Structures are given as C-alpha cells and as structure tokens.
Amino acid sequence: MVCLPEMKEPTDITRLLERVAGGDPEAWDELLPRLYTTLHEIAHRLMRDQSRGHTLQTTALVHEAFLKMAGGDQRWETRRHFERVAARAMRAVLVDYARARNAQKRGEGWERVMLTEEVAAVTGPKLDVLALHDALDKLHELDPETAEVAELRCFGGLEHGDIARVTGRSKRTVERAWRFARSWLEREMEQTDG
Amino acid sequence: MAEDVRRFARLRTLCEGALELPEEQRSDWIARMCEGDEELIADVDELLRRIDEGGTLAELFNGPRR
Numbered sequence: 006m007v008c009l010p011e012m013k014e015p016t017d018i019t020r021l022l023e024r025v026a027g028g029d030p031e032a033w034d035e036l037l038p039r040l041y042t043t044l045h046e047i048a049h050r051l052m053r054d055q056s057r058g059h060t061l062q063t064t065a066l067v068h069e070a071f072l073k074m075a076g077g078d079q080r081w082e083t084r085r086h087f088e089r090v091a092a093r094a095m096r097a098v099l100v101d102y103a104r105a106r107n108a109q110k111r112g113e114g115w116e117r118v119m120l121t122e123e124v125a126a127v128t129g130p131k132l133d134v135l136a137l138h139d140a141l142d143k144l145h146e147l148d149p150e151t152a153e154v155a156e157l158r159c160f161g162g163l164e165h166g167d168i169a170r171v172t173g174r175s176k177r178t179v180e181r182a183w184r185f186a187r188s189w190l191e192r193e194m195e196q197t198d199g
Numbered sequence: 200m201a202e203d204v205r206r207f208a209r210l211r212t213l214c215e216g217a218l219e220l221p222e223e224q225r226s227d228w229i230a231r232m233c234e235g236d237e238e239l240i241a242d243v244d245e246l247l248r249r250i251d252e253g254g255t256l257a258e259l260f261n262g263p264r265r
Contacts, residue, residue, distance in 0.1 A: 137256075146200070146203075146204075147203060147204055147207040148204070148207055148208070148211070151211070158260050159256065159260055181215055184218075184250055185211050185214055185215060185246070185250070187250075187254070187256040187257055187260070188214075188246045188247075188249035188250045188254070189246060190256060191249055191254040191255060191256055191257075192245065192246065192249060194255075
C-alpha cells in the first residue's frame with residue numbers, strides 16, 4: 006500500500022499533469038500516489054452503488070484501472086483530460102468484471118473475485134453494467150456530448166459541477182444533458198433486456 | 200444513421216423545450232411541434248414521464264435533489 010500524501014489544490018495536479026506530459030519523471034513520481042487516491046475515490050463511489058451480487062475487490066479494481074490508464078499512450082496534459090481517461094478506464098474495468106462474472110455463471114471457469122472491502126453490505130437498485138455500457142455506446146453514436154456527460158456521471162462518479170468544470174460547459178447545460186440522457190439510457194437498457 | 204441522429208436531436212430538443220414550459224401547456228406545445236408525428240409524440244411523452252418518475256440511474260447517480 007502506498008502511503009498517500011494530503012491532496013493539494015487541483016491546480017497543483019494540473020501542473021503535475023502538464024509536467025508529466027512534458028516527460029518530467031519526478032512529476033510522475035509525485036502524481037502517482039494522487040492518481041491512486043483519485044481512482045480509489047472513484048472506485049469507492051462506484052462500489053458503493055453496485056448491486057449486492059457484484060463481488061469486486063476495490064483495490065484490485067483500482068489497480069487494474071490504473072494499469073489500463075498508464076499502459077496506453079495517453080497524454081494527460083490537463084486534469085480535464087485526466088478525469089475523462091479515469092472514467093473511461095473505470096468503465097472498461099467494470100465491463101470486464103461484468104463479463105467475467107457472466108462467463109463464470111455460464112461455467113467457463115473464471116476465478117471468483119472475492120470481495121474484501123466495503124461492498125459486502127450494499128443493497129439498493131441493481132445496475133446492469135453491460136446494458137449501460139451498450140446503451141452508452143449507442144448514445145455516443147447519436148450525441149457524443151450527451152454521452153460524455155453520462156459517462157462521467159456513471160463511471161467517473163462526478164457531480165454536475167465537476168462535469169461542468171472538466172468539459173467546459175455550464176452546470177445548467179450539464180444538468181439538462183444528464184436529465185435527458187438518464188431517461189433515454191434507462192429506456193434503452195430496458196428495451197435491450199427484452 | 201444520419202436520420203437517427205436528426206431524430207435524436209429533435210427528441211432531445213422537444214423534451215428540453217417541454218420542461219421549460221408550465222406542465223399544463225406541455226402537451227399542446229408538443230403536439231404542435233411534432234406536426235402529427237404520433238411516434239415522436241409518444242417518444243417525447245415516454246421520456247418526459249421517465250424524467251419525472253426517475254429510474255435506476257436516477258436512484259444510483261442523481262444524489263440529493265437540486
């Protein structure tokens with residue numbers, strides 16, 4: 006476990022992201038624990054909202070999200086870009102886990118991912134991650150900007166104000182986009198259910 | 200696809216426009232704007248109903264009402 010320093014001002018992280026993008030290895034060393042903290046927060050929010058049957062190890066999920074992000078050739082020039090990359094990575098991780106879980110149910114021998122952290126007692130509405138993933142893909146084809154708001158909301162765990170900040174839109178615009186997107190996505194997910 | 204994109208944009212504009220109006224004026228306004236396209240009217244009505252009632256995504260991600 007990394008020993009995490011206190012989070013500093015967001016502008017500090019933006020500068021770090023810019024330095025990382027410029028190839029400064031020291032900036033990367035500074036950024037790494039913060040990135041971990043941020044991703045863990047995202048994962049925690051998502052895990053808190055997962056259905057009870059969704060057995061995930063938060064730390065493993067965060068670790069995997071991080072590897073997906075660091076493994077690509079993403080250039081994180083700005084925090085804005087970073088938030089988008091984080092949401093995209095989270096979505097990929099949750100879809101992977103959902104597929105693995107489905108495969109396991111079909112007896113294809115996936116190793117069971119044991120729950121070790123805060124999710125055990127979670128109840129609440131069930132979220133079909135794969136149905137949401139497919140519906141978001143379809144929404145993206147029809148209206149990429151609205152799909153981005155929904156992706157940041159569902160997989161990035163961001164509030165409207167944060168989404169407005171990272172996408173450079175007004176909060177009001179983001180609220181409208183989400184209001185429409187969620188009702189459209191819910192209908193789409195139900196239709197796909199059959 | 201281009202047709203789908205146009206129809207989606209229209210659907211979204213109609214829903215957002217309707218929500219700007221007082222509730223009692225909405226259905227007249229939607230009917231006028233849809234120019235007799237019954238399928239579009241039904242789509243708008245359904246999405247407005249879902250916006251009003253909320254659903255799984257609303258429960259999971261809406262947080263405190265604003």
